Amino acid sequence: MKMETLKRVKAVRSKAPLRLGFAGGGTDVSPYCDLHGGYVLNGTINMYAYCTIEPTDNEKVSFYASDLNEEFTSEAIAEIETEGNNILQKGVYNRVVKDFCGGKPLSLKMTTYADAPAGSGLGTSSAMVVAILKAYIEWLNIPLGEYELANLAYKIEREDLKLLGGKQDQYASAFGGFNFIEFKKSDVVIVNPLRIKNWIKNELANSLILYYTGKSRKSAKIIEEQIRGTKENDADNLEGMHEIKEIAVEMKNAVIKGDFDCFAKCLSDGWEAKKKTASCISNQYIEEIYEFVIKSGAKSARISGAGGGGFMVIYCDPTKLYDIKNKLKEKEGSVMTVEFTEKGTQAWTIY
Numbered sequence: 001m002k003m004e005t006l007k008r009v010k011a012v013r014s015k016a017p018l019r020l021g022f023a024g025g026g027t028d029v030s031p032y033c034d035l036h037g038g039y040v041l042n043g044t045i046n047m048y049a050y051c052t053i054e055p056t057d058n059e060k061v062s063f064y065a066s067d068l069n070e071e072f073t074s075e076a077i078a079e080i081e082t083e084g085n086n087i088l089q090k091g092v093y094n095r096v097v098k099d100f101c102g103g104k105p106l107s108l109k110m111t112t113y114a115d116a117p118a119g120s121g122l123g124t125s126s127a128m129v130v131a132i133l134k135a136y137i138e139w140l141n142i143p144l145g146e147y148e149l150a151n152l153a154y155k156i157e158r159e160d161l162k163l164l165g166g167k168q169d170q171y172a173s174a175f176g177g178f179n180f181i182e183f184k185k186s187d188v189v190i191v192n193p194l195r196i197k198n199w200i201k202n203e204l205a206n207s208l209i210l211y212y213t214g215k216s217r218k219s220a221k222i223i224e225e226q227i228r229g230t231k232e233n234d235a236d237n238l239e240g241m242h243e244i245k246e247i248a249v250e251m252k253n254a255v256i257k258g259d260f261d262c263f264a265k266c267l268s269d270g271w272e273a274k275k276k277t278a279s280c281i282s283n284q285y286i287e288e289i290y291e292f293v294i295k296s297g298a299k300s301a302r303i304s305g306a307g308g309g310g311f312m313v314i315y316c317d318p319t320k321l322y323d324i325k326n327k328l329k330e331k332e333g334s335v336m337t338v339e340f341t342e343k344g345t346q347a348w349t350i351y
Contacts, residue, residue: 012053012139014347016131017044018115018122019172020210020313020338021304022255023270024248026277028166028183029223032230032241038183039248040168041255044176046339047115049127051135054109061106063089067113076105082161088112088125091161092132095152100142110135120212121305123169129153130173130345138347146344150174151187164223176344180252200258205338207260209298209314209325213289214333225278240276247273264299264315271302280308289331296327 019042027038056062062073063086070085078097080090089110097105112132116122130153137144144152153170157163167189171181175191178201182190229237247270254262275281286303289312293301297320304311316324321337328335 008351009055009139009349011055011350012135012347013350014051014131014135014138014345015048016127016134016173016345017176017341017343018047018049018124018127019044019169020122020208021168022248022313023251023266024181024244025168025305026166026226026274027241027245027248028168028181029226031227033167033183034185035230036241036245037185038166039245039252040166040181040183041179041248041252042168042172042181043178044172044341044344045122046341047122049114049124049131049173050112051128051131052111053135053139054111055139056107056109059105059107061093062109063093064109064111065089065113066111067117076107078103078105087161088128088157089132091156092129092136095156095160096133096136096140096142099152100136100140116212116311119310121303121310123172123305125163126153126157126165126169127173127345129157130170134345134347138349146171146174147189147191149345151189164227166223174344177342178255178340180248194252194256196255197258200255201340203258203260203318204255204263205340206318206321207315208338209316209321209328210304210336210338211289211293211312211314211328211331212334212336213286213303213309213312223278225280229277236276237278240273243273244270244277267302267313267315268300271300274302283308286312289333292331293324293328296324298324 022041024040027033028040059076061076064071065086072086079094082090114124114128116124118125133149133153150170154167167183168181171191178194178196180192180194247266251266290301293314298314298316301312301314304313325335
């Protein structure tokens, strides 16, 4: 895009959906997926990461993460140190300037926020990177499709910023909808969008409760233990990972067919298998909440994402959903229901 066109832009906005991980989480993390291949089933929901870029002519770069109460301002330079606050904004800026601007700095003000905190188990951090990238793609007219966008977001997080994690969140947020995603050697990722009948999606949405435990967590410790277990061929770790992968296939088939008894069983079996892969995936508080919701009438439940805290996904008969939500109000966390979304990340320009 020509510089005079860039100057006419008042703002570029974007949003990228968060996701519910139903099965397979952890098998998208290297080296497991490189050695054994990974499968993940997830669906995006009506919670988002948001980004606004406002072009400026003051030769400065300003980042504001409203939800984190973080801000950073510097002279417009080609590469910003990625320490301290606003590391996601810094990391994406550096890569965009390097790869798409020939090293020429950009002058801008960026504001970001998300509907869920980092560490919630909904892929918030990766969705934020996808949203920020999408805003730059819109502003600078960068020719990247969903695969290229997701892969670049992954590289920024895992390679540039050295943040531990898997690959599913970037692809879920870029593509949107229900996806069965395959992870193979050499960073090969295949996204299989699932054509799920409307009645199945409606039934599933009306059977799920999201309960925020009130405790966000850093997933790095869990992922470090999983990576170490894979590298050391730890029997429990590998058994759990293999089971998780098999359950992802079984749950995909259950969702396509509308076999909700099988879905509920897969949700529980996947949670039990996941707990084999790292010691800190669950804790006393999580187990107490799990037992509470099962005794309250839920069929199954699991923590979304890496584990250790964040959101619990609870599956129940729709006729019991209201009662279970009311009972959960006795606890310290917060309760919400689910609405699935079909679209991936989006961006638009304000002139």
